Amino acid sequence: MHPGLWREVWVLSGITVGSLIFGAFIGRPFLVATLGVGAYVVLTLRHLRHLHRWLLDRQSVNIPDAGGMWGEVFDELHRILKETAQREAQLTEMLTRFQNAATAMPDAVIIVSQEGNIDWANPPAASLLGVRFPEDAGMRLLNILRDPEFAQYAQTGEFTEAIEITSPDDRQTHVTIQITPFGSRQKLVIGRDVTRLVRLEEMRRNFVANVSHELRTPLTVLGGYVETLTQMDQIKTDDLRKHLSIMHEQSVRMQRLVDDLLTLSRLETAPPSAHDEAIDVAALLAGLREQATLLSDKSQHAITLDADPNLKLRGNREELTSAFSNLINNAVRYTPPGRAIQIAWQAADTGAKFYVKDSGEGIAPEHIPHLTERFYRVDSARSRASGGTGLGLSIVKHVLLRHDAQLEIESEIGHGSTFTCLFPPTRTRTAAPAATLDKRSTDY
Numbered sequence: 001m002h003p004g005l006w007r008e009v010w011v012l013s014g015i016t017v018g019s020l021i022f023g024a025f026i027g028r029p030f031l032v033a034t035l036g037v038g039a040y041v042v043l044t045l046r047h048l049r050h051l052h053r054w055l056l057d058r059q060s061v062n063i064p065d066a067g068g069m070w071g072e073v074f075d076e077l078h079r080i081l082k083e084t085a086q087r088e089a090q091l092t093e094m095l096t097r098f099q100n101a102a103t104a105m106p107d108a109v110i111i112v113s114q115e116g117n118i119d120w121a122n123p124p125a126a127s128l129l130g131v132r133f134p135e136d137a138g139m140r141l142l143n144i145l146r147d148p149e150f151a152q153y154a155q156t157g158e159f160t161e162a163i164e165i166t167s168p169d170d171r172q173t174h175v176t177i178q179i180t181p182f183g184s185r186q187k188l189v190i191g192r193d194v195t196r197l198v199r200l201e202e203m204r205r206n207f208v209a210n211v212s213h214e215l216r217t218p219l220t221v222l223g224g225y226v227e228t229l230t231q232m233d234q235i236k237t238d239d240l241r242k243h244l245s246i247m248h249e250q251s252v253r254m255q256r257l258v259d260d261l262l263t264l265s266r267l268e269t270a271p272p273s274a275h276d277e278a279i280d281v282a283a284l285l286a287g288l289r290e291q292a293t294l295l296s297d298k299s300q301h302a303i304t305l306d307a308d309p310n311l312k313l314r315g316n317r318e319e320l321t322s323a324f325s326n327l328i329n330n331a332v333r334y335t336p337p338g339r340a341i342q343i344a345w346q347a348a349d350t351g352a353k354f355y356v357k358d359s360g361e362g363i364a365p366e367h368i369p370h371l372t373e374r375f376y377r378v379d380s381a382r383s384r385a386s387g388g389t390g391l392g393l394s395i396v397k398h399v400l401l402r403h404d405a406q407l408e409i410e411s412e413i414g415h416g417s418t419f420t421c422l423f424p425p426t427r428t429r430t431a432a433p434a435a436t437l438d439k440r441s442t443d444y
């Protein structure tokens with residue numbers, strides 16, 4: 001028997017014997033014994049009632065204090081309660097941690113019950129998959145996320161691969177969905193926004209198609225001439241020269257395209273700032289202006305240069321030359337003969353700016369956001385005819401990115417365009433005027 005129970009037996013026996021002896025003294029042994037045992041029973045019943053009340057309403061009733069067997073029972077109850085509370089706190093903490101993590105995730109997370117109903121979902125589930133929690137809690141997921149491909153995927157029960165669908169709220173957003181069964185036939189549905197990847201893949205495909213297309217035309221022309229020449233028995237020197245000149249033109253065009261592609265790929269892969277130096281932009285622009293005058297040739301553009309000789313720029317000479325010359329050449333090529341082109345390099349509110357302002361035909365506003373995309377041209381035939389590859393402004397954009405700079409394009413149809421490169425103060429330094437110039441002032 002349990003020691004506590006033995007003690008109760010002893011207590012009860014003691015009360016009975018004690019009250020019998022005491023009762024014998026006063027001549028009422030049975031009455032006193034009945035009273036003694038009765039008091040014990042009443043006390044026991046009170047503990048029982050208290051326990052019953054506590055079982056019915058654990059929130060507001062406390063576990064009573066008692067000695068003996070009841071004390072042990074109550075202590076044991078205390079211990080069980082404490083353990084349960086601790087386990088509950090642990091579980092709540094774990095659940096809170098899981099929910100916090102799942103809420104903070106950029107991926108959509110939905111927990112689906114065995115019956116296919118929504119148990120829980122995080123905020124991205126609303127934007128990516130249109131499942132709102134707690135509004136949609138308890139609803140069938142297939143009734144909320146109505147996508148035939150998803151319905152088929154969910155019903156096959158074959159979840160080794162993810163599927164890709166478009167977001168029900170925004171058809172431009174691509175989402176991959178992976179279902180993972182867990183627990184007792186519950187499911188975890190995870191949706192990931194892969195729009196960027198899809199776009200990148202699309203860009204890669206377009207890029208390959210564009211390069212192939214750009215190369216095919218000069219190659220076809222070259223191939224045609226080579227074939228014609230090989231089939232001719234005799235050929236006049238003049239004709240030969242004419243043919244060779246066209247062939248040369250086409251090969252130069254291919255060369256330019258390959259050069260621009262290589263420049264772009266270098267800009268994308270080489271680590272920035274590898275060859276940074278203090279550049280005398282004014283001197284560099286003087287050289288580019290000479291080249292622009294040669295390119296302008298018979299067009300006789302009025303090209304002016306206004307550059308601050310004391311304003312230096314920290315950067316990669318080769319890359320900046322390429323960016324500036326692309327902008328200057330565009331101005332020359334897209335401005336009708338005789339009109340003005342201004343080139344400037346000067347201090348600005350936020351660092352320094354280089355700009356080329358032309359008085360050409362201008363660019364319609366809808367084209368401006370796309371100009372720096374590879375192979376984007378407003379007028380393809382015109383660009384090709386003037387020797388453009390369609391890559392110039394992409395190169396400019398990449399060079400500026402590597403120099404923490406920004407490109408601003410302002411243009412008005414019929415009036416001309418201004419292409420401005422804004423460099424931050426961290427990249428520029430104003431040297432002392434030439435007379436007091438010492439070595440330190442040009443160092444960075």
Ligand SMILES: Nc1ncnc2c1ncn2[C@@H]1O[C@H](COP(=O)(O)OP(=O)(O)O)[C@@H](O)[C@H]1O
Nearest residue numbers: 330331334377378379383388389390391392393
């Ligand atoms: N100064 C300019 N004036 C008018 N249009 C321009 C000017 N610069 C660029 N563009 C337009 O932007 C397009 C993209 O320029 P770019 O990337 O340098 O390619 P490309 O000059 O080889 O065609 C050009 O085809 C042209 O339509």
Ligand SMILES: [Mg+2]
Nearest residue numbers: 330388392393
């Ligand atoms: Mg160009």
